[in-house]
Amino acid sequence: MSEPDADTDSDGGRYHLRLYVAGQTPKSLAAMANLRCVCEEHLAGRYDVEVIDLLLNPKLAAGDQILAIPTLIRRLPAPLKRIIGDLSNTDKVLVGLDVRPRGGGS
Amino acid sequence: MLDNLLARAALPKAPTGISGFDDITFGGLPAGRPTLICGAAGSGKTLFGITFLVHGAVQFNEPGVFISFEERAEDLTANVASLGYNLDGLVAEGKIAIDYVRVERSEIEESGEYDLEGLFVRLGFAVDSIGAKRVVLDTIETLFSGLSDTALVRSELRRLFGWLKDRGLTAVITGERGEGQYTRLGLEEYISDCVVLLDNRVQDQITTRRLRVVKYRGSAHGTNEYPFLIDEDGVSVLPITAAGLIHGVSTDVVSSGVPAMDAMLGAGGFYSGSSVLLSGLAGTGKTTLSAILADAACNRGERCLFFVFEESADQICRNTRSMGLDLQKHIDSGKLRFEAARPSLYGLETHLARMHRDLVRFKPHVVVIDPISALRGPAVEVQSTLLRMVDLLKSRGITAVFTSLQNDGGLTDGADPALSSLMDTWIKLVDMEANGEMNRVLYVIKSRGMSHSNQFREYRMTNAGVEIIAPYIGPEGVLTGTARVTQVARKYAAQLRRRQDAEQRQNELHRRRGVMESQIAEMRGALEAQEQEASRLLAEDDAREVALETDRAAVAARRGDTE
Numbered sequence: 001m002s003e004p005d006a007d008t009d010s011d012g013g014r015y016h017l018r019l020y021v022a023g024q025t026p027k028s029l030a031a032m033a034n035l036r037c038v039c040e041e042h043l044a045g046r047y048d049v050e051v052i053d054l055l056l057n058p059k060l061a062a063g064d065q066i067l068a069i070p071t072l073i074r075r076l077p078a079p080l081k082r083i084i085g086d087l088s089n090t091d092k093v094l095v096g097l098d099v100r101p102r103g104g105g106s
Numbered sequence: 107m108l109d110n111l112l113a114r115a116a117l118p119k120a121p122t123g124i125s126g127f128d129d130i131t132f133g134g135l136p137a138g139r140p141t142l143i144c145g146a147a148g149s150g151k152t153l154f155g156i157t158f159l160v161h162g163a164v165q166f167n168e169p170g171v172f173i174s175f176e177e178r179a180e181d182l183t184a185n186v187a188s189l190g191y192n193l194d195g196l197v198a199e200g201k202i203a204i205d206y207v208r209v210e211r212s213e214i215e216e217s218g219e220y221d222l223e224g225l226f227v228r229l230g231f232a233v234d235s236i237g238a239k240r241v242v243l244d245t246i247e248t249l250f251s252g253l254s255d256t257a258l259v260r261s262e263l264r265r266l267f268g269w270l271k272d273r274g275l276t277a278v279i280t281g282e283r284g285e286g287q288y289t290r291l292g293l294e295e296y297i298s299d300c301v302v303l304l305d306n307r308v309q310d311q312i313t314t315r316r317l318r319v320v321k322y323r324g325s326a327h328g329t330n331e332y333p334f335l336i337d338e339d340g341v342s343v344l345p346i347t348a349a350g351l352i353h354g355v356s357t358d359v360v361s362s363g364v365p366a367m368d369a370m371l372g373a374g375g376f377y378s379g380s381s382v383l384l385s386g387l388a389g390t391g392k393t394t395l396s397a398i399l400a401d402a403a404c405n406r407g408e409r410c411l412f413f414v415f416e417e418s419a420d421q422i423c424r425n426t427r428s429m430g431l432d433l434q435k436h437i438d439s440g441k442l443r444f445e446a447a448r449p450s451l452y453g454l455e456t457h458l459a460r461m462h463r464d465l466v467r468f469k470p471h472v473v474v475i476d477p478i479s480a481l482r483g484p485a486v487e488v489q490s491t492l493l494r495m496v497d498l499l500k501s502r503g504i505t506a507v508f509t510s511l512q513n514d515g516g517l518t519d520g521a522d523p524a525l526s527s528l529m530d531t532w533i534k535l536v537d538m539e540a541n542g543e544m545n546r547v548l549y550v551i552k553s554r555g556m557s558h559s560n561q562f563r564e565y566r567m568t569n570a571g572v573e574i575i576a577p578y579i580g581p582e583g584v585l586t587g588t589a590r591v592t593q594v595a596r597k598y599a600a601q602l603r604r605r606q607d608a609e610q611r612q613n614e615l616h617r618r619r620g621v622m623e624s625q626i627a628e629m630r631g632a633l634e635a636q637e638q639e640a641s642r643l644l645a646e647d648d649a650r651e652v653a654l655e656t657d658r659a660a661v662a663a664r665r666g667d668t669e
Binding site: 020022025027030031034054055058059061062065066067068069070071080081082083084085086087088089090092093095096 | 205207209214215216219225228231235252253
């Protein structure tokens with residue numbers, strides 16, 4: 001579900017996200033759906049998402065220190081951010097991605 | 107008994123290769139099941155785990171996976187390199203896989219439900235990539251601090267241990283020691299097959315590592331606390347049990363190296379495999395006598411292990427060289443080994459543990475412990491240590507010589523009665539003060555099973571070794587030193603005088619005999635003269651009788667009557 005869009009910002013403002021799942025579990029499916037909603041709403045046009053299924057590529061798990069499933073990694077912008085869970089708590093996702101400052105409102 | 111237990115143990119075991127541990131667990135950890143190793147920080151949990159994996163990979167052809175939650179793989183490799191483990195090499199050979207799982211709460215934002223499938227994936231991948239049979243999780247409790255959902259972590263751990271069992275993996279899970287329970291977070295709740303407790307106790311500023319198998323479902327195991335060692339030779343556990351008095355005994359006799367002492371002992375030396383105590387004050391020659399004994403053993407071609415607590419090996423070699431002993435020769439030929447350590451360097455248990463390890467490795471025939479009195483500690487502990495030490499040596503049939511420095515010169519006081527009753531032979535070295543000089547005297551207090559000498563013997567240390575001098579016991583007791591020398595001179599003079607007297611008496615007798623004999627000859631001469639006279643008279647009488655008869659016949663013929 002990569003969605004590179006023509007954006008006003010240069011690459012510096014782009015979000016490179018990577019979502020790790022393990023098979024098509026309810027939690028994984030929920031995470032994908034929730035991520036799409038959040039991104040579309042808050043990062044429209046300036047993100048791309050790579051979904052990695054660890055059941056297919058188990059050796060990728062160690063590289064990004066994946067422990068919990070699902071895990072969302074913000075690879076860019078630096079620093080690396082890590083959010084675990086099905087991303088159902090949108091506020092925490094936004095805080096975790098630094099889209100919204102910690103404790104701030106929308 | 108061990109064989110019985112082994113025969114009964116249907117439970118398959120995965121040997122750890124840790125010397126001693128496999129003995130107390132009768133084979134190792136439960137194969138295909140998780141084992142919990144718990145202990146406080148620095149108690150050696152990680153090293154135990156690494157050792158389990160390395161031995162598995164090297165000795166038992168069982169590859170292993172190390173999942174580290176605390177140390178990075180590089181740090182781990184560096185840390186165990188000092189034990190002689192080449193983790194990098196084993197990783198390159200595909201015998202060990204190391205995965206560092208980083209759990210840092212501050213870096214993790216939680217949003218919604220999750221599980222720990224990622225850990226399972228990583229573990230599964232690592233296991234599959236090398237065909238692992240063994241797994242170490244060190245320290246899995248880190249998960250609790252990294253993730254907020256404790257209930258989830260618990261259920262995932264339960265699932266993990268189930269998963270490990272399903273895969274038939276022999277797993278070691280380390281856990282931090284907690285108050286009132288084995289682990290801080292109650293891991294023992296999930297891992298109930300085998301729990302091993304590591305302990306690192308400090309007493310009187312001396313640390314002793316101990317290990318205890320708390321439980322082992324489905325198997326017999328040693329229940330005591332056993333000291334264990336972590337040193338340059340890796341981890342070793344020391345199953346030192348008082349195995350009862352069922353030592354095989356020997357009637358072979360080994361020489362003490364001093365012929366006169368062998369003679370004093372009656373049987374011509376010590377029984378092979380017996381315990382000998384040499385006690386005496388400073389400077390009585392305990393170490394020297396031990397060194398002579400060691401030298402004699404090495405000359406017989408036996409191996410001798412010399413534990414020294416107060417001197418260095420070089421010092422002993424130098425000092426005994428002045429007596430004509432060349433111990434260096436035996437060291438070079440590998441028959442003699444010195445193990446020198448300060449008594450305060452380790453706790454009693456650790457000393458014992460090291461000793462045990464050295465005995466197993468060096469397999470000596472003769473062991474010298476010099477001096478045993480250097481081992482200080484609470485009386486109960488010292489005694490139990492000595493008891494086990496004696497036991498350890500006896501059960502292996504090793505002739506053991508202990509030296510003990512005594513504080514007072516009494517015969518039976520001063521020496522630890524418990525120690526002396528453990529000994530088969532007790533030789534006491536005493537300084538005797540008399541006439542302004544100190545002389546060394548030795549005495550065999552006891553020697554079980556031998557009709558040993560009951561005498562004090564003076565001995566001297568000369569540049570040709572130890573010389574035991576024939577006893578001189580005068581009316582005032584044993585005489586030593588110059589007193590002995592003068593007494594011997596006096597005795598010699600008296601002897602001379604007695605001999606002269608006897609000769610004189612002999613001469614007198616001789617003279618009298620001469621006189622008597624000449625008198626006898628004179629009397630015999632007189633008697634003979636008388637006898638000759640008597641026989642002459644008798645002959646005259648006879649002749650006269652014949653003449654009378656002849657005369658009477660002639661007269662009758664002349665008368666003419668014939669009758």
